[in-house]
Ligand code: FAD
């Protein structure tokens with residue numbers, strides 16, 4: 001990103017995350033409107049408070065359908081379709097397990113195995129029943145809960161990009177706690193850092209150069225707790241109910257829409273490097289940077305980005321997609 005006096009940064013804390021908006025004009029009123037927009041979506045989608053449209057659906061689980069606003073309905077429809085993809089690691093009905101583990105929140109603990117089994121029976125995505133005509137959502141079994149935490153930030157980042165464009169801006173960047181969407185491209189493109197997993201807060205292992213793209217990173221280092229020498233992170237395997245266990249420390253997705261990036265970080269996390277690369281061959285619009293526990297960095301085709309290695313303790317391995 002150009003580092004000159006034309007660049008203005010605005011910050012807020014929303015959705016439990018630091019939010020950063022970068023503009024190329026001094027426009028506090030516009031930044032305030034963008035933050036208000038994010039807050040409106042947070043109020044519709046949050047599951048971290050008792051009242052939101054998503055929580056209204058959850059409270060009515062097993063009892064009755066709930067009519068929701070069109071954007072919420074469409075996001076849930078997208079999330080259900082993604083949950084039903086063959087072998088998908090993403091499951092919009094994962095809520096009961098997320099709430100029980102409480103990873104990243106106070107009161108986290110490792111649930112007993114029989115409790116995990118019982119909660120898994122409440123996470124079948126086909127039990128999320130959608131009525132297209134009335135925008136009603138019904139959770140068929142009591143105790144079910146929708147959780148859109150894995151894609152909502154991506155969805156909201158896209159809405160902020162659209163809002164800035166509508167307001168006549170041609171350049172901007174929104175960073176929703178590591179979920180980045182850009183509008184336009186300054187001279188030289190945007191530079192986005194990739195964090196060093198489990199490193200100091202500002203340590204980077206590399207940077208991406210992109211134009212007009214979203215960059216979303218998911219990592220096991222973001223939200224986790226340790227118990228009896230074992231680390232438990234916040235991306236759960238929807239088949240076992242335990243955190244996904246594979247060779248990855250983080251995955252970064254480069255895509256046009258941030259919702260796709262946010263979804264694909266979870267899908268790829270479930271696949272690991274080899275199968276993840278194979279899946280990307282069918283999606284030339286989606287690219288990835290894998291960071292493994294063995295300090296390897298694997299980039300996809302790099303049609304839509306350039307990568308610069310910044311930490312020589314990491315090894316950039318072959319281009320496998
Ligand atoms: P991602 O990897 O994109 O997503 C991981 C999250 O997805 C998990 O935290 C869990 O919620 C969910 N998940 C886990 N496994 C799966 C799976 N297999 N399939 C589908 N979903 C899965 N954080 C706070 O600390 N306080 C808040 O008040 C707060 N409010 C929020 C409000 C909103 C509207 C949103 C979108 C997020 C909020 N968050 C809050 C953050 C939230 O709790 C998650 O930590 C965050 O959304 C995870 O995003 P990520 O990009 O870091 O990780």
Ligand code: MG
Nearest residue numbers: 150262263265
């Ligand atoms: Mg995600």
